[in-house]
Amino acid sequence: MTRRYAILAPDRFAGDAKTAHGVIRYGTDATVAVIDPSLAGKRVRDAVAYLDSDAPIVGSIRDALAYEPTALLIGTAPQGGALPADWRAHIMDAIAAKLEIVSGLHDMLGDDAAFAAAARRAGTTIWDVRKPPEVPLFRGEVYGVRAPVLLMAGNDCAVGKMTVALELARAAREAGRHAVFVPTGQTGIMIAGWGISVDRVIADFAPGAAEQLVMYAARQQPDLIIVEGQGAINHPAYAPVTLALMYGCGADAMVLVVDPQRDRVSGFQTPTLDYRALIRVHEALIGTVKPANVIGIALNTRGLDDAAARAAIALAKEQTHLPVDDLVRYGPHAFYAALGAIEKTKPLEAKP
């Protein structure tokens, strides 16, 4: 089913509304309007230059209805995921207008008695994309997958791991390869229409969730599987999910997505790791289960001018001797080509 999205992002659309931006840029479903009273009257591309869309920005659900949306998508993911109180009225208006509600928030809107009752009355539905299905414990069946598995990792959360995965999948497909993108978080799920929000799975089952995602992708007979990463291996709050993906998806290789301007991980004093330390800790850790090398560095140079971006790329190349590029700024094709063939690796076997 094709959706026509109105995206809710009050006061946030020009800022860190990463779900909204991702769905507009990469989603297969159309975005027909954005709701942000602070930008009402503008077009999407006027508010966020890198989004090539002239969808209108409006101040209310009522105004959005003129563009015939079928669904309201909650377009930002505040830290911790709690629903800002003033958004409730917008959501109730959308339910009353019989729009489907699509949310990636931590708080399940479908578990909210008022929303659930209103949706029942209006005859519409609420899709909480973070609500994970039941998954088995990790089994190791992912080790039998034929296609190479390429996992994104990075120096922090919210540095662009999903974007790089999507750009690499696009470049691979344009190069004639059957590449499948594996979403592991709410925005990726909204873009791809399937997936599991691995950070919402019970901790013991998180590697099993990663494994099931790769097994699902493998049923499409791809020749390359590209897995969206989460968190960062030295983030005190989010590293367990990062590790669940490293082990659970049976990665054969990793691309590090790095924002070189971050000197600490989101929300904490913990310093980000430099390139060499990042490579060392990822390869050492994953190598205790199934060897996988870092095969490239995708920089996020947003906010740098062209000269500074090129200097950052040159520095990373010099320090790592790996392919380095900014895939959003300069396109994914050269970087994808530079990665070369991605080889399958085998899980370790016990010493005899």
Place this chain on the structure above:
Amino acid sequence: MTRRYAILAPDRFAGDAKTAHGVIRYGTDATVAVIDPSLAGKRVRDAVAYLDSDAPIVGSIRDALAYEPTALLIGTAPQGGALPADWRAHIMDAIAAKLEIVSGLHDMLGDDAAFAAAARRAGTTIWDVRKPPEVPLFRGEVYGVRAPVLLMAGNDCAVGKMTVALELARAAREAGRHAVFVPTGQTGIMIAGWGISVDRVIADFAPGAAEQLVMYAARQQPDLIIVEGQGAINHPAYAPVTLALMYGCGADAMVLVVDPQRDRVSGFQTPTLDYRALIRVHEALIGTVKPANVIGIALNTRGLDDAAARAAIALAKEQTHLPVDDLVRYGPHAFYAALGAIEKTKPLEAKP
């Protein structure tokens, strides 16, 4: 409230019934009977030599009632946690006899319609100790805790991390220190009467759960906090929980609990790490957030004779230059004394 436990462990009591053994050995509540038809008529210490208890082993709930239990404790934790079908009758009998049901299984007995209805009818309750409370995301408040935090890690799951933590807490208390044991799994919770089964917490919140546990312990004004570990850092299924504890409890030092006879981690081909690799990977990883050293190795030499146990200890000492001992076989006091003062460490701060 003091409980009098009947412990259910059909066909398993002499084997891997680690919950049963832990509660009998370390619990503050008394165990008055064990239910295992395959051993009926024996005493606990006849079935499991290292348990100093003459509680009777019986074949049924009916027989156990002669010893006036107040609660039925489910005494084993099968992998994955599913409830064996033939145990249901025992549990229904116990509910009918108005016993409280205490379970550490993955499947929540209180969510089972038949058990819940029977408990309501009988006027008794079901305590699913794995059911985690709501916890916040990791915040970093653990960094302000005054007492040193000592975390158990190890070369596999089920090697004795809880036992070593309990033995160290006992030795510390006997040496005049106010040591608090922090339970992170179902058996530890049953022993201590509080705690969170961190493996059951939603992955994003697992470090927050570890932090809240340490904050709770800190309110008792201890001068040493000893945290039960979980899993192993290179276990493909359980490592995320291991990492959640490493970062979340704000560890100042680690003790590695090692079964030197394991050559692969439970359930997988993945080789266990040797001492040097174990130390290296734990210190490298935790050092990206808050430095903590491995300060001792607690060996589990069960199944080895005395000469072989001493040889294993000597080998580990030679390879690590750290205090090494088997705390169950030789007592915890010498090892505890050899650990010396445990120094607080600071979280890293961003490069200037």
